[in-house]
Amino acid sequence: MSTGFAIEDLGENALLLRFGNTLDPDLNARVHALAGELGHDRPGWLLDIVPAFATLALCIDLEALAGESEPLEAVRRWLAARAAGEIRSPKEAPGRHHVIPVRYGGSDGPDLEAVARHAGIDTDEVIRRHTEATYRVAMLGFAAGFPYLIGMDRQLAMPRRATPRTDVTAGSVGIGGAQTGIYPRRGPGGWQIIGRTGVDLFDAARDPPALLGPGDTVSFISDTAKTEPPR
Structure with a gap:
């Protein structure tokens, strides 16, 4: 099942989730909805979550995933299983x-x-x-x-x-x-x-x-x- 975003490498210890390439309010709402979900139930290896217009950067503690032969690939699989079909409606995106x-x-x-x-x-x-x-x-x-x-x-x-x-x-x-x-x-x-x-x-x-x-x-x-x- 599609996650609705592409996953790109961002250096050696981060991944970039790309929802699109335009300044679109709906894309931005999806970025923040997923950022809120990941922040609410953050695994120990997830050091930082950085939302932008249509992308979401995840900074990863590779030492916390030392048991994985390919840590970033393990995170990719986790994201696919965690996010597919589970991103909240943009109307429910967190914020004050x-x-x-x-x-x-x-x-x-x-x-x-x-x-x-x-x-x-x-x-x-x-x-x-x-x-x-x-x-x-x-x-x-x-x-x-x-x-x-x-x-x-x-x-x-x-x-x-x-x-x-x-x-x-x-x-x-x-x-x-x-x-x-x-x-x-x-x-x-x-x-x-x-x-x-x-x-x-x-x-x-x-x-x-x-x-x-x-x-x-x-x-x-x-x-x-x-x-x-x-x-």
């Missing part, structure tokens, strides 16, 4: 919901007007569309705790800046292609910045350090109060 207040426009969102012009709508409509959607954290990457959020209104999609900024303020909410995201810390970046939040997305002393996790959902609300994000 977060509501993020955002101050849109002005110095907090210097690219809001450019996004509005690109979309052929006014800035109020950009804000309305950006806050109406419910997003899923497709993956974390680029910087610690940086969420790639899918589910944005297609009309708001806009290419990244031709020349990235060297200094983007922490908490900046941006648009990059068909996705939106939040910069957890101050640093360089090329996304179109439409607003800023005071929510702390990453704290190394917190458990877990990242506020948002893969598979979580996010909604934004417009915050008229002045926010002062960490810098």
